Amino acid sequence: MVDSTTPSDRTAQVLAERYGAPVPARRRRRALWFTAGGLAAVGVAALVMIGIGFFEPDATASQVGFDVVDDSRVHVIFDVTKPEEATATCTLEALTEGYGQAGIVDVTIGPQDRHTTRISADIATTELATTGVIRECRLVD
Numbered sequence: 700m701v702d703s704t705t706p707s708d709r710t711a712q713v714l715a716e717r718y719g720a721p722v723p724a725r726r727r728r729r730a731l732w733f734t735a736g737g738l739a740a741v742g743v744a745a746l747v748m749i750g751i752g753f754f755e756p757d758a759t760a761s762q763v764g765f766d767v768v769d770d771s772r773v774h775v776i777f778d779v780t781k782p783e784e785a786t787a788t789c790t791l792e793a794l795t796e797g798y799g800q801a802g803i804v805d806v807t808i809g810p811q812d813r814h815t816t817r818i819s820a821d822i823a824t825t826e827l828a829t830t831g832v833i834r835e836c837r838l839v840d
Contacts, residue, residue: 758787758836765831773822773831780815789836793828801828
């Protein structure tokens with residue numbers, strides 16, 4: 700009996716037995732479309748989350764100045780920007796020369812008539828501080 704298979708057919712048969720039959724082009728295209736669709740859905744979801752976070756109201760503060768009154772008190776002046784009807788809490792910190800914490804206080808700013816409000820607050824200190832800074836401001840639920 701004569702073998703009618705060509706060498707390339709035999710090679711393809713050996714490779715198919717060893718590694719499995721090749722995936723048909725139709726299945727490859729379908730897998731490609733499913734993968735592209737999944738990646739597109741993840742991308743749209745990420746854009747929606749970024750958009751929601753971007754438009755969410757926030758409280759920000761910028762420091763106007765500070766005054767080290769004595770070894771037990773630092774006076775801090777800062778501007779708070781927030782939605783007028785919202786309440787925010789800002790954490791102020793007094794630092795020593797070596798950046799150690801000498802005092803800390805939370806200041807609550809209730810609803811205001813304006814978007815930006817100038818606030819003055821004192822921080823009680825345990826030792827002589829060299830500066831008073833704003834650590835953070837956040838909206839209160």
